[in-house]
Amino acid sequence: MTLNLNKKIINILIIFFLGIQLTIYIYNQKPLTENFSQKKITVENFSSIVLSKSGINKIGSEKLNKIDEDNIFLEGNSYLENKDYKIYGKNISINLSKEISNSDDPVEVINSMGTLKGKGFKNLDYDGKIIFKGEVNFVINK
Amino acid sequence: MSSINKYLFFFIYLIFFPNAYSESFVKAGDSLIWDSENKSYTALGDVEFKNDKFIAFSDKMLAYYKEEKNEEIFTKIELFDNVIIKFNDEIFKGDYAIYTRKDNIIKLTGNVSIESPSRLLTGNELIADIDNNKRILNSGNKDSLVEVLLENNAKD
Numbered sequence: 001m002t003l004n005l006n007k008k009i010i011n012i013l014i015i016f017f018l019g020i021q022l023t024i025y026i027y028n029q030k031p032l033t034e035n036f037s038q039k040k041i042t043v044e045n046f047s048s049i050v051l052s053k054s055g056i057n058k059i060g061s062e063k064l065n066k067i068d069e070d071n072i073f074l075e076g077n078s079y080l081e082n083k084d085y086k087i088y089g090k091n092i093s094i095n096l097s098k099e100i101s102n103s104d105d106p107v108e109v110i111n112s113m114g115t116l117k118g119k120g121f122k123n124l125d126y127d128g129k130i131i132f133k134g135e136v137n138f139v140i141n142k
Numbered sequence: 143m144s145s146i147n148k149y150l151f152f153f154i155y156l157i158f159f160p161n162a163y164s165e166s167f168v169k170a171g172d173s174l175i176w177d178s179e180n181k182s183y184t185a186l187g188d189v190e191f192k193n194d195k196f197i198a199f200s201d202k203m204l205a206y207y208k209e210e211k212n213e214e215i216f217t218k219i220e221l222f223d224n225v226i227i228k229f230n231d232e233i234f235k236g237d238y239a240i241y242t243r244k245d246n247i248i249k250l251t252g253n254v255s256i257e258s259p260s261r262l263l264t265g266n267e268l269i270a271d272i273d274n275n276k277r278i279l280n281s282g283n284k285d286s287l288v289e290v291l292l293e294n295n296a297k298d
Contacts, residue, residue, distance in 0.1 A: 084178060111176075113207065113214035114166075118174065128179035136174040136185070140166040140193075141213065 041066040046074075050096070057082045057125075059094070070097040080123070085111040085130075087121065099125040107132070114140040166193045168203070181214075182206050191219065195246065195272055196229040198239070217243050225250065233257040234268060246272040254279070 047060030062076030074092040080101060081087070090105035102122040109116040109130070119134030168174070172187025185191075185203040192198075193216070201223035207214045221227075221239040227248060237252030248270040255264045256277060265281040 111214065112209070112212055116174070128177060130176045130178075132174045132176070134173070136168075136170040138168040138174065138183075140168070140216075142166070
């Protein structure tokens with residue numbers, strides 16, 4: 001009789017703990033779903049890989065702000081990198097669907113020809129063109 | 143102490159001066175466009191270009207490059223409007239210039255002049271063969287070719 005009672009208590013405890021684990025699991029999943037459904041997302045010290053027509057791009061920033069489905073804003077010190085160049089700048093806007101990125105802040109670009117410093121840029125990635133605005137100084141490797 | 147300073151200055155000079163002198167660059171006042179599809183750079187506004195051969199100034203520059211051993215190398219440079227090219231003690235001027243790297247030839251057209259310490263020549267077209275140290279100055283007709291001999295201190 002006592003043995004049966006003990007078994008029942010153990011079974012109840014097992015079911016109770018399984019219930020708690022299930023609750024914890026569901027509770028942990030919930031915030032993730034909420035974040036992805038939000039329109040604005042901010043991530044600090046962010047770096048990621050983006051696949052575009054021109055190839056794989058690596059992007060990173062002190063703070064990434066998702067504006068909407070197509071637009072992100074890299075706040076503070078940021079970079080864009082692919083097989084052809086590394087762009088180091090500040091406050092870079094990226095339109096993912098149009099494959100355009102731009103900034104009005106000073107920028108430094110390193111490519112296989114040399115190091116370029118400009119006052120801002122507009123990168124038309126789909127067209128393979130980068131327009132550097134204002135005074136530009138491009139030091140060519142020997 | 144002063145001799146140490148002299149040695150230090152000489153040492154710094156040896157390190158930095160050759161690098162500063164041989165630095166190649168492109169400077170633009172308004173903008174620069176890197177077109178990786180057409181492999182070119184377009185510079186606009188008070189353009190300055192320097193390589194190991196000459197230094198050039200113009201309003202616009204279009205430079206074509208090729209990729210070689212993971213490096214980009216300029217192959218052809220076009221300069222537009224108010225072109226001034228300084229090569230050793232010579233100054234070439236014109237409306238348009240094209241430089242090709244493979245043969246090291248600079249060709250200038252439109253209101254061309256070539257100025258050296260002793261003479262000034264003007265015409266319509268100048269071909270400067272850098273490797274063979276040859277200059278060919280052409281004109282539309284014989285009358286338009288002008289040669290001016292400058293005295294050594296005439297510019298001072």
